[in-house]
Amino acid sequence: MTAATPGATPTIVLVGHGMVGQRFLEALAERGLTATHRVVVLCEEPRPAYDRVQLTSYFSGRSAEELSLTDPRFIEDHGIELYVGDPAEHVDRAARTVTARSGRVFDYDVLVLATGSYPFVPPVPGKDAEGCFVYRTIEDLLAIEEYARSRATTGAVVGGGLLGLEAAGALKGLGLATHIVEFAPRLMPVQVDEGGGAALLRTIEEMGLTVHTGTGTQEIVTGTDGAVTGMKLSDGSELATDLVVFSAGVRPRDQLARDCGLVVGERGGITVDAQCRTVGDERVFAIGECALASDGRVYGLVAPGYEQAETAAATIAADEASFTGADLSTKLKLLGVDVASFGDAHGTAADCLDVVYSDARSGLYKKLVIGRDGTLLGGILVGDAETYGTLRALTGTVPPIAPESLVLPAGAGGPVQFGPSALPDEAVICSCHNVTKGTIRGAVTDHACTSVPEVKKCTKAGTGCGSCVKVLGQLVDAELAANGVEVDKGLCGCFARTREELYEIALALRINTYQDLLDRYGREGARGGDGCEVCKPAVGSIIASLAPSIGASGYVLDGEQAALQDTNDHFLANLQKNGSYSVVPRIPGGEITPEKLIVIGEVARDFGLYTKITGGQRIDLFGARVEQLPLIWARLVDAGFESGHAYGKALRTVKSCVGQTWCRYGVQDSVRMAIDLELRYRGLRSPHKLKSAVSGCARECAEAQSKDFGVIATANGWNLYVGGNGGATPRHADLLAQDLSDAELVRLIDRFLMFYIRTADRLERTSTWLERIPGGLDHVREVVVEDSLGICEELESLMTAHVAHYRDEWAGTIEDPEKLARFVSFVNAPDTPDPVVAFVPERDQIKPDLPLLSIGMRPAEDLLEGSAR
Amino acid sequence: MTLAPETTDLKVQLLLDGDWFTVCDLTRLVPGRGVAALLPDGRQVALFRDREGTLYAVGNRDPFGGAAVLSRGLTGTHRGRPFVASPLLKQRFDLLSGQCLDDESVRIPTYDIRAAQAVAAELS
Ligand code: SRM
Ligand SMILES: Cc1cc2nc3c(=O)[nH]c(=O)nc-3n(C[C@H](O)[C@H](O)[C@H](O)COP(=O)(O)OP(=O)(O)OC[C@H]3O[C@@H](n4cnc5c(N)ncnc54)[C@H](O)[C@@H]3O)c2cc1C
Ligand code: SF4
Ligand code: FES
Numbered sequence: 001m002t003a004a005t006p007g008a009t010p011t012i013v014l015v016g017h018g019m020v021g022q023r024f025l026e027a028l029a030e031r032g033l034t035a036t037h038r039v040v041v042l043c044e045e046p047r048p049a050y051d052r053v054q055l056t057s058y059f060s061g062r063s064a065e066e067l068s069l070t071d072p073r074f075i076e077d078h079g080i081e082l083y084v085g086d087p088a089e090h091v092d093r094a095a096r097t098v099t100a101r102s103g104r105v106f107d108y109d110v111l112v113l114a115t116g117s118y119p120f121v122p123p124v125p126g127k128d129a130e131g132c133f134v135y136r137t138i139e140d141l142l143a144i145e146e147y148a149r150s151r152a153t154t155g156a157v158v159g160g161g162l163l164g165l166e167a168a169g170a171l172k173g174l175g176l177a178t179h180i181v182e183f184a185p186r187l188m189p190v191q192v193d194e195g196g197g198a199a200l201l202r203t204i205e206e207m208g209l210t211v212h213t214g215t216g217t218q219e220i221v222t223g224t225d226g227a228v229t230g231m232k233l234s235d236g237s238e239l240a241t242d243l244v245v246f247s248a249g250v251r252p253r254d255q256l257a258r259d260c261g262l263v264v265g266e267r268g269g270i271t272v273d274a275q276c277r278t279v280g281d282e283r284v285f286a287i288g289e290c291a292l293a294s295d296g297r298v299y300g301l302v303a304p305g306y307e308q309a310e311t312a313a314a315t316i317a318a319d320e321a322s323f324t325g326a327d328l329s330t331k332l333k334l335l336g337v338d339v340a341s342f343g344d345a346h347g348t349a350a351d352c353l354d355v356v357y358s359d360a361r362s363g364l365y366k367k368l369v370i371g372r373d374g375t376l377l378g379g380i381l382v383g384d385a386e387t388y389g390t391l392r393a394l395t396g397t398v399p400p401i402a403p404e405s406l407v408l409p410a411g412a413g414g415p416v417q418f419g420p421s422a423l424p425d426e427a428v429i430c431s432c433h434n435v436t437k438g439t440i441r442g443a444v445t446d447h448a449c450t451s452v453p454e455v456k457k458c459t460k461a462g463t464g465c466g467s468c469v470k471v472l473g474q475l476v477d478a479e480l481a482a483n484g485v486e487v488d489k490g491l492c493g494c495f496a497r498t499r500e501e502l503y504e505i506a507l508a509l510r511i512n513t514y515q516d517l518l519d520r521y522g523r524e525g526a527r528g529g530d531g532c533e534v535c536k537p538a539v540g541s542i543i544a545s546l547a548p549s550i551g552a553s554g555y556v557l558d559g560e561q562a563a564l565q566d567t568n569d570h571f572l573a574n575l576q577k578n579g580s581y582s583v584v585p586r587i588p589g590g591e592i593t594p595e596k597l598i599v600i601g602e603v604a605r606d607f608g609l610y611t612k613i614t615g616g617q618r619i620d621l622f623g624a625r626v627e628q629l630p631l632i633w634a635r636l637v638d639a640g641f642e643s644g645h646a647y648g649k650a651l652r653t654v655k656s657c658v659g660q661t662w663c664r665y666g667v668q669d670s671v672r673m674a675i676d677l678e679l680r681y682r683g684l685r686s687p688h689k690l691k692s693a694v695s696g697c698a699r700e701c702a703e704a705q706s707k708d709f710g711v712i713a714t715a716n717g718w719n720l721y722v723g724g725n726g727g728a729t730p731r732h733a734d735l736l737a738q739d740l741s742d743a744e745l746v747r748l749i750d751r752f753l754m755f756y757i758r759t760a761d762r763l764e765r766t767s768t769w770l771e772r773i774p775g776g777l778d779h780v781r782e783v784v785v786e787d788s789l790g791i792c793e794e795l796e797s798l799m800t801a802h803v804a805h806y807r808d809e810w811a812g813t814i815e816d817p818e819k820l821a822r823f824v825s826f827v828n829a830p831d832t833p834d835p836v837v838a839f840v841p842e843r844d845q846i847k848p849d850l851p852l853l854s855i856g857m858r859p860a861e862d863l864l865e866g867s868a869r
Numbered sequence: 870m871t872l873a874p875e876t877t878d879l880k881v882q883l884l885l886d887g888d889w890f891t892v893c894d895l896t897r898l899v900p901g902r903g904v905a906a907l908l909p910d911g912r913q914v915a916l917f918r919d920r921e922g923t924l925y926a927v928g929n930r931d932p933f934g935g936a937a938v939l940s941r942g943l944t945g946t947h948r949g950r951p952f953v954a955s956p957l958l959k960q961r962f963d964l965l966s967g968q969c970l971d972d973e974s975v976r977i978p979t980y981d982i983r984a985a986q987a988v989a990a991e992l993s
Contacts, residue, residue, distance in 0.1 A: 493947070494945075530944055530951065531946070532946065533945050563899055563901030567943070568956075570941065575956055575957070826906055828906045834905075834937055835911070
């Protein structure tokens, strides 16, 4: 149907790059249509498609980037033309063109409208006053956040539906005293019934929000400056508030369609058929929240939109597909409230029966709607939505257990273990992506997925609203167990224990060799063996962190420890792709004298090394051959340098800003503190690398909040932030303590680091550790600030021992002829360099000779000169 | 793959075209760690010794990355068989067969190796 002018590539124009629009592009790509068509996307918002469903999680720390649904590589790889910030303004259906705001005009063979909805704002006087907001886009959130921070202490949400409650939760999270004004007699009137509403009200009020139900908003009151000061309610009362968020429902954005004469419904929505084609123009489709589906409904949820996207793409590809209706199940994502409704929640089917369990005192309410033949039709869960995922998937079937026992709490006759194993294969587990139990099981059995993240990636299940992730986890575990794969928390095939347990064992029993630990605490079959590449470095790191306290040598190349280290630690340098190494001397706090800079320059020049300033405020010298490492380090050590541990899971750098000494804003000497911290923690082996920074004032030029432990100066001392991360999954650090003196700061960092080293998994940065451990930041604060476990003294003494025993690894190595003998390319030809390590010039320096790597090594008869043959 | 008592004058030898080629003293091999040897024809071999004293020899070139670095990988046991994990991208290779455990289609060369009292003729 897209056969256009012969010879020209047919064009698909998509208007609207929201959640459904992006899914439509993926569906096009999956069907190969991006290869055969020119695809143009007009995106109104200033950023490509993002996860609107998870919008509220922005307030719990998810960044706008993390919300993105658009992988730039996807757009690029499929040759999609994406115009961000350029909405469609006009459609000419006769000429088949779309005109964008920028004036660009696009011809189309197929036009797809995915323009979504706009928030409905009731026409009350004052609705446009300063301080009035809606809750739909990232830009809305940014504006609310800024206003709430700068000039509001009280906020009110108009509308007590699903989104209204999310918005209210967000306002509360921003520290505002929050009100919810709902016209209907109960909260979430669409999803829950009266009984559920009562339980929900109790829970919401207990969270400290004020609820006004059965009340309409009549007018927004403003002060002399035109900003909101309150609102008049229909019961005659006035509510004082500095900020108002309207969340009174959404309306389809169908203006563009109306303007070009397409058919729209009486109450809005672009009328489409079961193929998502608009009525009267087979070249135009409408999908998502802007469409009025063939069953006469406009769906305000993402899952039906995704199905429509698939349907439209399949139709364009001339596959068979149709969209005739969808599931309306929902679960509230607001933190701390368990509310869910699914299927026919209000019992509208003829002759259906309710099974209800209600305990208003503890805010519990559960209702199941059962058909005459025992089929589960739907239900509402308030206060405890544990079973939501399973029940939703069971909808439409006769449950294997009596309905009463499905609603009773465990222990009161409820099912002891009623899990998703009871579900049939056709049951839909993830309704956002329409993934069945059978598909999830298949991911484990046929596609060899062995963890939830892998299954998510393989099936997309769990990557929408997230409400099915719990059931997903249970299913994956059950399936792995059924396949004889033991779900095992052990470190690796050699140890059934976690890293944390091994640390405790080593510390308590003073076990200081890997073999001893393996032979006594390894898995049955692994004892007496050679271990593996996972546990050797992990145990090597535990032994190194505890060395002085368990009677091990603190030097990682001593005795057995040498064999445990990853290649980088073994050569005290970082391996590069051609087998050469890089050298990073420590430059504490990033401060360096001209003399030392000159030495680095001379060494690099004399050994012909590629030189680069790193992202960690120091200098990396690349391209050293293994036999050159001791020679390079002899010169560096001589000039007063020491190892920078760029190779180790250890402290890397403590970055600094110039601070009070020079900067006109600085309030403390950040450089001195950074140097002190770097020298204190240098050489500290840990589960993953550790990074730090110290900023001289709140302007934060050292980016301390992106570090494992970051320090920001205040007029009264130092603020300590922990758990920050750059890298692939950035995380802003959390404030652990404020206004600390120098001594308090150091003591707290000592405790924090030792507690992390003790309890983290292998290769777990502080950021993921903080997210994983039960109780999170609060728990860590209790342990390291309030000493709730009574272990702080021990944590401090472990650190004191580390500091006292630190010795520079490179200085130690160049003094030891036996260790130096290892720094050769060939054991039988110590003076012959590895011929595979070769370089070619680039920008006045060197780079690895890549063609040489791909063809392998040159045969070199004459290379054995001087060997021990 | 000979078990031999540790004495200083034991030499590590590789079988090349029917002759034993002497590489180094046995003491140069730290259990669990490898060393690289250069053959007369320019090939490189990675030599390992495990905890029991058993010796292994495979090609030193990582077939995935191209660099000659397998001797610098970590060794271990997988299902009772010894392996080395490449230090570049961590693919594992069976030390007895040379088979890559993470990619069926890849195999690296293996060599016969022994620890023996070297005879004068071979040392010259
Ligand atoms: C050299 C440097 C890039 C540069 O040219 O600037 C670099 C180079 C490497 N980084 Fe990095 N990172 C460098 C700064 C950073 C930074 C920026 C910073 O520290 O301020 C980050 C983000 C901050 C962070 O870590 O939170 C960074 C995040 C990573 C990550 C991702 C970590 C994460 O938690 O997601 C890895 C991968 C890993 O560690 O698993 C990584 C891994 C690596 C490795 C070790 C990859 C490898 O195994 O070969 C690179 C080896 C360096 C070498 O051969 O010498 N590098 N890397 C930087 C050295 C800094 C230094 O002086 O020590
Ligand atoms: C806070 C919040 C929480 C939610 N929670 C859930 C939930 O838990 N579960 C659930 O199923 N759903 C939830 N939703 C609803 C869900 O986000 C929507 O159903 C979904 O985003 C609809 O996708 P869409 O692509 O149709 O519309 P949208 O995602 O709104 O995308 C439409 C896009 O089109 C753009 N556009 C409009 N006109 C033009 C034009 N002329 N030219 C170019 N671009 C244009 C708009 O700017 C917008 O970016 C939530 C919504 C919000 C706001
Ligand atoms: S963080 Fe503050 S003190 Fe440090 S350089 Fe920036 S502005 Fe100056
Ligand atoms: S149901 Fe929403 S992600 Fe699975």
